[in-house]
Amino acid sequence: MSHVVTLPGLTVTTSSSSSSSSYPHIHSLTTTRLCSKVRVSAQFKSHDSTPIDFCDPDWKHKFKQDFQERFSLPHVTDIFHDTPPMPSTFCLQHRTPMVRDFAGSNPSKEWRGYINDNDRVLLKTIYYSSSTSAGAECIDPGCSWVEQWVHRAGPREKIYFKPEEVKAAIVTCGGLCPGLNDVIRQLVITLEAYGVKKIVGIPFGYRGFSDKEFSEVPLSRNVVQNIHLSGGSLLGVSRGGPAVNEIVDSLEERGINMLFVLGGNGTHAGANAIHDECRRRRYMVSVIGVPKTIDNDILLLDKTFGFDTAVEEAQRAINSAYIEAHSAYHGIGIVKLMGRSSGFIAMHASLASGQIDICLIPEVPFKLHGQNGVLSHMKHLIETKGSAVICVAEGAGQGLLQKTHATDASGNAVLGDIGGYIQQETRKYFKEIGIHADIKYIDPTYMIRACRANASDGILCAVLGQNAGIVASQ
Ligand SMILES: Nc1ncnc2c1ncn2[C@@H]1O[C@H](COP(=O)(O)OP(=O)(O)O)[C@@H](O)[C@H]1O
Numbered sequence: 376m377s378h379v380v381t382l383p384g385l386t387v388t389t390s391s392s393s394s395s396s397s398y399p400h401i402h403s404l405t406t407t408r409l410c411s412k413v414r415v416s417a418q419f420k421s422h423d424s425t426p427i428d429f430c431d432p433d434w435k436h437k438f439k440q441d442f443q444e445r446f447s448l449p450h451v452t453d454i455f456h457d458t459p460p461m462p463s464t465f466c467l468q469h470r471t472p473m474v475r476d477f478a479g480s481n482p483s484k485e486w487r488g489y490i491n492d493n494d495r496v497l498l499k500t501i502y503y504s505s506s507t508s509a510g511a512e513c514i515d516p517g518c519s520w521v522e523q524w525v526h527r528a529g530p531r532e533k534i535y536f537k538p539e540e541v542k543a544a545i546v547t548c549g550g551l552c553p554g555l556n557d558v559i560r561q562l563v564i565t566l567e568a569y570g571v572k573k574i575v576g577i578p579f580g581y582r583g584f585s586d587k588e589f590s591e592v593p594l595s596r597n598v599v600q601n602i603h604l605s606g607g608s609l610l611g612v613s614r615g616g617p618a619v620n621e622i623v624d625s626l627e628e629r630g631i632n633m634l635f636v637l638g639g640n641g642t643h644a645g646a647n648a649i650h651d652e653c654r655r656r657r658y659m660v661s662v663i664g665v666p667k668t669i670d671n672d673i674l675l676l677d678k679t680f681g682f683d684t685a686v687e688e689a690q691r692a693i694n695s696a697y698i699e700a701h702s703a704y705h706g707i708g709i710v711k712l713m714g715r716s717s718g719f720i721a722m723h724a725s726l727a728s729g730q731i732d733i734c735l736i737p738e739v740p741f742k743l744h745g746q747n748g749v750l751s752h753m754k755h756l757i758e759t760k761g762s763a764v765i766c767v768a769e770g771a772g773q774g775l776l777q778k779t780h781a782t783d784a785s786g787n788a789v790l791g792d793i794g795g796y797i798q799q800e801t802r803k804y805f806k807e808i809g810i811h812a813d814i815k816y817i818d819p820t821y822m823i824r825a826c827r828a829n830a831s832d833g834i835l836c837a838v839l840g841q842n843a844g845i846v847a848s849q
């Protein structure tokens with residue numbers, strides 16, 4: 376499944392997080408005789424999924440063109456051709472005076488705070504001279520250098536929404552993630568800086584659009600001033616909810632013409648559908664998505680908000696498991712961390728802690744039983760070190776569990792409890808081989824998810840919130 380993630384200042388078509396975007400599926404590609412058979416990863420396929428023909432001397436140019444198309448930003452003038460631009464109300468009015476302003480210069484002429492529409496950000500910075508170079512990510516067999524650019528986020532000189540005519544709504548959907556409040560806060564502050572007066576929060580995710588018992592939450596700088604000091608979402612979150620038509624009806628009834636959605640792949644599939652429906656109805660709305668995934672599984676993004684906090688917080692659980700395991704005779708600690716389809720949290724937390732003996736992630740299949748299984752390695756650890764600590768990502772080893780086919784209200788598969796399964800199997804195994812083992816299992820998922828963002832995530836959220844607010848009007 377493919378969906379559009381609209382980042383503040385850039386639109387990215389990604390595969391759904393279930394394809395674990397940083398580990399894209401490999402597709403085979405057969406070329407003509409002159410070119411060798413090569414395999415190309417999904418991220419390097421063209422826009423319409425046709426494989427690249429490397430025998431075409433023009434392939435690089437075509438690849439770049441295709442990449443640019445994928446990353447082109449939709450604009451209100453694509454549909455409402457006559458919308459007049461107006462000078463931005465943002466930076467010039469609300470920036471902090473700079474020292475040189477006091478020296479008598481003309482600030483409006485000197486200030487260089489706007490982004491040019493053609494500013495770009497280079498995505499890849501490593502030049503791999505060969506495909507055999509460690510970690511090489513190559514497009515073609517010769518590992519040619521191909522620039523990949525995306526739009527630079529930031530305030531433009533012209534805007535297309537009059538602040539006094541804007542009613543902005545913010546909605547947070549899916550599961551919690553540290554930093555949601557930080558993004559909401561910065562969004563509100565930025566919109567106010569533009570001069571937007573009507574800003575509301577939609578309670579409990581998309582459900583807030585249809586459920587009559589929830590009313591809009593008026594938002595202002597005063598309301599959001601301290602919300603980043605606690606975790607969760609001021610607005611609440613939910614899974615499932617109304618159909619897209621109902622949401623757009625509600626937008627129209629409420630007169631909302633800027634919608635900010637904070638959420639993951641499901642939320643963005645919804646945002647995309649809302650955008651399409653608004654376009655179909657010719658209802659002028661700016662729909663802005665801020666990607667939220669604590670799992671950090673979005674291709675092209677170095678880090679998503681909440682991930683850093685999750686890794687930091689996960690270490691408390693790992694440390695507790697370690698202490699328990701080391702304080703017991705033949706102690707075994709098992710910690711399950713988030714990561715439906717990717718093991719970034721488990722892997723980073725394990726590396727950072729230095730206390731994990733075995734780290735199991737969804738990207739790497741493993742077996743529990745048998746000669747090279749996890750259990751026999753645990754036995755080895757018990758015999759050699761006296762204890763063992765295991766970190767497992769929630770999506771790891773799902774093939775070992777019985778499938779339930781259960782889904783949550785949003786249609787996501789409900790995963791089996793791999794941590795609990797490993798605990799049970801470990802207990803059985805050590806009993807069978809007659810070795811004492813003291814097993815403790817920790818699942819800190821909700822303790823981690825509900826945390827307040829750490830300083831590094833706080834800054835990331837502020838940047839995202841600000842860019843989301845900025846991109847909406849231009
Ligand atoms: N394909 C879809 N089209 C429209 N809305 C969707 C789609 N998938 C999920 N949603 C809605 O998006 C919201 C959040 O989705 P969910 O999967 O729970 O979390 P996340 O956004 O974190 O992935 C839910 O309200 C759900 O109904």
Ligand SMILES: O=P(O)(O)OC[C@H]1O[C@](O)(COP(=O)(O)O)[C@@H](O)[C@@H]1O
Binds near residue numbers: 713783
């Ligand atoms: O119990 P809930 O709220 O359905 O959430 C459980 C899931 O939420 C997650 O935190 C992911 O949430 P999102 O899909 O909203 O990003 C997973 O780690 C976990 O499987």
Ligand SMILES: [Mg+2]
Binds near residue numbers: 392549639640787
């Ligand atoms: Mg999701």
